[in-house]
Amino acid sequence: MRVTQGCFSFLPDLTDEQITAQVQYCLDxxxxxxxxxxxxxxxxxxxxxxWGLPMFDLRDAAGIMKExxxxxxxxxxxxxRMSGFDSAHGWESVRISFIVNRPKDEPGFRxxxxxxxxRSIRYTTVSYAVDRPEGERYGDGA
Amino acid sequence: xxxxxxxxPKEEAAKPPVSIDLRKEFEAVEIEAVLxxxxxxxxxxxxxxxRIREIASLLLVERIRQKMxxxxxxxxxxxxxxGNPGTGKTTVALRMAGILHKLGFVRRGHVISVTRDDLxxxxxxxxxxxxxxxxxxxxxxxxxxxxxxxxYRPENERDYGQESIxxxxxxMESQREDLVVILAGYADRMEKFFQSNPGFRSRIGHHIDxxxxxxxxxxxxxxxxxQEQNYKFSPGARAAFENYITIRKSQPLFxxxxxxxxxxxxxxxxxxxxxxxxLDRVLTADDIMSLEASDVLASRVFSKA
Numbered sequence: 001m002r003v004t005q006g007c008f009s010f011l012p013d014l015t016d017e018q019i020t021a022q023v024q025y026c027l028d029x030x031x032x033x034x035x036x037x038x039x040x041x042x043x044x045x046x047x048x049x050x051w052g053l054p055m056f057d058l059r060d061a062a063g064i065m066k067e068x069x070x071x072x073x074x075x076x077x078x079x080x081r082m083s084g085f086d087s088a089h090g091w092e093s094v095r096i097s098f099i100v101n102r103p104k105d106e107p108g109f110r111x112x113x114x115x116x117x118x119r120s121i122r123y124t125t126v127s128y129a130v131d132r133p134e135g136e137r138y139g140d141g142a
Numbered sequence: 143x144x145x146x147x148x149x150x151p152k153e154e155a156a157k158p159p160v161s162i163d164l165r166k167e168f169e170a171v172e173i174e175a176v177l178x179x180x181x182x183x184x185x186x187x188x189x190x191x192x193r194i195r196e197i198a199s200l201l202l203v204e205r206i207r208q209k210m211x212x213x214x215x216x217x218x219x220x221x222x223x224x225g226n227p228g229t230g231k232t233t234v235a236l237r238m239a240g241i242l243h244k245l246g247f248v249r250r251g252h253v254i255s256v257t258r259d260d261l262x263x264x265x266x267x268x269x270x271x272x273x274x275x276x277x278x279x280x281x282x283x284x285x286x287x288x289x290x291x292x293x294y295r296p297e298n299e300r301d302y303g304q305e306s307i308x309x310x311x312x313x314m315e316s317q318r319e320d321l322v323v324i325l326a327g328y329a330d331r332m333e334k335f336f337q338s339n340p341g342f343r344s345r346i347g348h349h350i351d352x353x354x355x356x357x358x359x360x361x362x363x364x365x366x367x368x369q370e371q372n373y374k375f376s377p378g379a380r381a382a383f384e385n386y387i388t389i390r391k392s393q394p395l396f397x398x399x400x401x402x403x404x405x406x407x408x409x410x411x412x413x414x415x416x417x418x419x420x421l422d423r424v425l426t427a428d429d430i431m432s433l434e435a436s437d438v439l440a441s442r443v444f445s446k447a
Contacts, residue, residue: 066281
């Protein structure tokens with residue numbers, strides 16, 4: 001099941017050219033672009049691992065694309081997303097976030113039902129991927 | 143879409159043009175304005191201007207070749223500026239970024255000016271991230287490395303400068319279309335630097351030498367600087383300043399236009415002091431604008447000579 005979160009996630013995967021254009025848009029707006037990765041696709045998993053530091057004061061997308069290539073080389077089997085952080089007063093928050101890399105095979109989520117007092121049921125979703133330990137969740141753990 | 147359907151317009155567009163109007167191309171990039179500004183605002187430096195003109199022409203031709211699908215490789219644009227202090231290397235580097243941007247050889251046209259401190263770290267594993275950070279910032283523009291020879295310290299073989307040099311060389315080669323590196327420094331030490339790092343010399347396409355300014359040029363520079371700040375020399379001050387230049391040049395640590403700028407700053411200081419000393423007079427705009435001979439002659443340069 002294809003994970004959809006952040007911008008553009010209902011579209012086909014962005015090409016590098018399209019990613020470059022989006023990153024350049026962020027830079028032109030004066031946002032700091034970050035690269036983050038994770039192998040836990042749960043929608044409530046908000047804080048992903050950061051690849052390096054937030055990239056402040058950049059003018060051109062080429063440097064960020066180079067970092068992305070580097071991140072893909074190491075964590076190509078995981079989810080990688082980019083976010084644009086706006087440090088302007090009043091915003092001080094992430095303005096855009098989009099997935100730029102995803103595992104080849106996304107097994108999706110199972111729905112768990114828990115019977116509680118009376119006849120109520122609590123529902124929760126668990127990703128099949130997290131059944132395996134961190135770092136081995138996608139591919140053969142290579 | 144009024145064309146008849148029999149003509150395939152797509153194929154026509156894909157074909158590179160066979161002939162190009164040079165004048166139109168020239169005017170389209172507005173390069174003449176930049177070069178004219180260079181001529182006007184930078185005094186002297188004739189060999190530098192000639193060289194920049196040549197590079198600009200080459201790049202214009204290269205651009206046309208790209209349009210005609212004749213160009214196969216991206217031209218090497220990395221440069222080395224050598225010359226004494228205060229000869230305008232940084233100023234020209236800033237202009238260069240503008241020229242390259244107008245011609246479409248760098249995407250943003252900003253300049254990141256760095257020295258050894260910004261590139262080389264203090265402990266193992268500190269240098270590479272630092273250098274890469276700077277390179278990322280310079281992407282799409284010009285990286286100006288002032289006093290580049292400090293990067294290489296032959297007397298210390300564990301110096302981290304070498305690591306920085308290796309990263310620079312790699313990026314200069316593999317990302318030629320993303321950034322232009324300009325190295326600057328004194329001629330003799332740059333020569334030594336290139337001798338010990340032959341990789342650098344071969345990756346740099348243009349070596350430009352900045353000559354020292356003549357006395358007349360320095361005076362012109364001084365007047366231009368004053369004009370920008372809405373000051374002017376009185377006739378007496380002008381004559382005194384001519385004298386000042388001659389004497390200052392013979393003294394140690396003379397750094398061309400930079401020395402002139404510092405001298406002017408001190409003269410403004412003395413002028414302000416002179417004006418404030420006499421509080422009971424009515425000042426005109428002319429009084430505030432003009433530097434008198436006494437402001438110039440109070441300089442230590444004269445007492446030493």
